[in-house]
Amino acid sequence: MKFFIDTANLAQIKEANELGILDGVTTNPSLMAKEGIKGQEAIMNHYKTICEMVDGDISAEVISTDFDGIIAEGKKLAAIHPNIIVKVPMIKEGIKAIKWFTDNGIKTNCTLVFSAGQAILAAKAGATYLSPFIGRIDDSSWDGVELIAQISQIYSIQGFKTQILAASIRNALHIVRCAEAGADVCTCPLDSILGLLKHPLTDIGLAKFLEDAKKTA
Numbered sequence: 001m002k003f004f005i006d007t008a009n010l011a012q013i014k015e016a017n018e019l020g021i022l023d024g025v026t027t028n029p030s031l032m033a034k035e036g037i038k039g040q041e042a043i044m045n046h047y048k049t050i051c052e053m054v055d056g057d058i059s060a061e062v063i064s065t066d067f068d069g070i071i072a073e074g075k076k077l078a079a080i081h082p083n084i085i086v087k088v089p090m091i092k093e094g095i096k097a098i099k100w101f102t103d104n105g106i107k108t109n110c111t112l113v114f115s116a117g118q119a120i121l122a123a124k125a126g127a128t129y130l131s132p133f134i135g136r137i138d139d140s141s142w143d144g145v146e147l148i149a150q151i152s153q154i155y156s157i158q159g160f161k162t163q164i165l166a167a168s169i170r171n172a173l174h175i176v177r178c179a180e181a182g183a184d185v186c187t188c189p190l191d192s193i194l195g196l197l198k199h200p201l202t203d204i205g206l207a208k209f210l211e212d213a214k215k216t217a
Contacts, residue, residue, distance in 0.1 A: 001179050002056075004187035008035045008046065010053070012190040020191070024056035026109070026131075026167065026187040028087070029063055045082060051081035059129070061087035070097040077079055078106045085109045085128060090118045095125045095207065098124045102126030109165065119121035119151040129185065135168035138192070145177045146167070152182030172196045 002023035005016045008031040016022045027050070037046050047060050058081070062073040070093060074086040086101060087109040088094045098108045102125060109129040110122035114137060122130045132151065134144025148166055155162065166178040169188035172195030178186050 001162075002185040003193065004057075004059075004165070004185055005193065006031070006187040006189055008032050008037060008047065008050075013050060013053055016081045016190055016193055021193075022056065022112060023185070024058060024083075024187075025054055026048055026059040026087070028061045028111070031186065035108070044076070045216075046203055047077070047080050047084065051083050056083065057085045057107070057129075058083050059085045059087040059111075062089075063110065063213075065089070065091060065093060067093045067096050067100075067107065070094065071100060074101055074108075076094075076105060079172060083117040087111050087131075088127075090122065095121050098125040098127050108214075110162075111167070114147075116150050116154060119162075119164075120154065120160075123155060123158070123162040127162045127165050131187070132169040133168035134166055134174065135170040136166075138170070145174070145181050146182050149181040156182075172198070 003021050004024040004026050006026045008027045013025060032043055037043055060097050062070050062071050064070045065126040070088060077086050078084050085107045090097050090110055090112045096112060101108050107128040109131055110127040111131040112133045113119055113130055119130055121157055132147050137144035137147060151164055163184035165185040165187055166183040167187050169175060169186055169192050172192055173194060175186050
């Protein structure tokens, strides 16, 4: 399973990348706004900087909701760097745009996915990645990881090549459960990635080893 970090914060991207396990980055307009990145030129330059930091797929999201607007934005984003993946919303015009991008050699990430039906449409259109938002599904009293498992089964049966990118990850357990359910990628905040490191028995064991090492010095 690939590990992407879901942020526009350069320091967090650097820290995750230094772990040696980072495969890519996902962003969205909310994450850009959180970092105070404003204006088209500044956003494009920020994407370029991220691409120079991480050798992997970088999702850059369009904000248009009409076909022509999505295509125009996507072409500009794709021109930034070969690793840019154009992030397109799961709407009617978005599906049409994903098909156009697929036919023209531009990779895509279909975002804001909440159902298996939507996942089928995205795969049929040729999306490179599909982003089910499992945390938001959990918030509505459904099991987001169950959706990952359902999509994984459908894609396997039908032979779809679209990669399942589990998004809206809230904690380390989400990551583990998504791996079990068949996600190809997890994208998550730095805290969730670092959470995988933690276990009280590791801390206790290390403290014991270090204490015993002092006796042999």
